[in-house]
Amino acid sequence: MDIKLSQCFIAVDDHDKALAFYRDVLGLEVRNDVGFEGMRWVTVGPTTQPGVEIVLEPPLADPNASAADKKVMAELLAKGLLRGVIFSTDDVDATFERIRAAGADVLQEPIDQPYGVRDCAFRDPAGNMLRFNQPRKQ
Helix, strand or coil: CCCCCCEEEEECCCHHHHHHHHHHHCCCEEEEEEEECCEEEEEEECCCCCCCEEEEECCCCCCCCCHHHHHHHHHHHHCCCCCEEEEECCCHHHHHHHHHHCCCEEEEEEEECCCCEEEEEEECCCCCEEEEEEECCC
């Protein structure tokens, strides 16, 4: 059996700001931009991984959700308590400098972790934590 990751989801509160970050700062390509029932989903992904998509969606992408539930999800997003993503890179220090120079919110500068990677972390415009790592050189 061959199982592969196809899509993962990141909640965003402003698709235009999210696009500016994921497309323009991280360099991901936009694969789809769809509106439906007053909501918008945008899919992005690395050019080197055509089979993997990150779906940028509203914090609660359910048209039947109550106003109270939508409010709670928006509050959790604002606190940075929803999803996060870990990206791999071949040069975490250069990646860090490029993202920091674009004005992203730095959570952690590059550091060697005891579990074998060198990584750094940022928040995207919606508050989601994004980590970038590379295997530590031996």
